[in-house]
Amino acid sequence: MTYDPNNVFAKILRGEIPCNKVLETEHSLAFHDINPLCRHHVLVIPKGSYVSLDDFSARSSEAEIVDLIRSLGEVARMLGVDASGYRIMSNHGHDARQEVPHLHFHGCGGEDLGPMLRLPK
Numbered sequence: 001m002t003y004d005p006n007n008v009f010a011k012i013l014r015g016e017i018p019c020n021k022v023l024e025t026e027h028s029l030a031f032h033d034i035n036p037l038c039r040h041h042v043l044v045i046p047k048g049s050y051v052s053l054d055d056f057s058a059r060s061s062e063a064e065i066v067d068l069i070r071s072l073g074e075v076a077r078m079l080g081v082d083a084s085g086y087r088i089m090s091n092h093g094h095d096a097r098q099e100v101p102h103l104h105f106h107g108c109g110g111e112d113l114g115p116m117l118r119l120p121k
Contacts, residue, residue: 039110
């Protein structure tokens with residue numbers, strides 16, 4: 001998968017599409033998902049042009065990595081799900097059904113999220 005500079009998250013980062021911002025740092029942006037799958041569903045993205053965690057871990061700076069990880073923790077604390085529990089997911093590629101070719105983490109919490117995955121039938 002190659003990076004598409006016109007993906008929805010790139011447009012949000014450029015201010016072409018509005019978002020309901022939760023947190024913004026030098027290297028990261030967190031905002032509410034427009035189609036939440038649970039009580040608290042926030043997306044956390046790096047500001048750089050990275051397709052996946054594989055891409056990010058290979059090409060990003062240490063400052064970007066630290067910022068993104070700290071942002072994920074800060075968002076959980078801001079939403080008040082740090083004590084009750086939360087899930088962080090990032091999809092990569094076709095088999096994981098990645099829809100937007102920009103690295104993003106789904107931070108989900110505020111309720112029982114059930115099992116992580118269903119067993120195959």
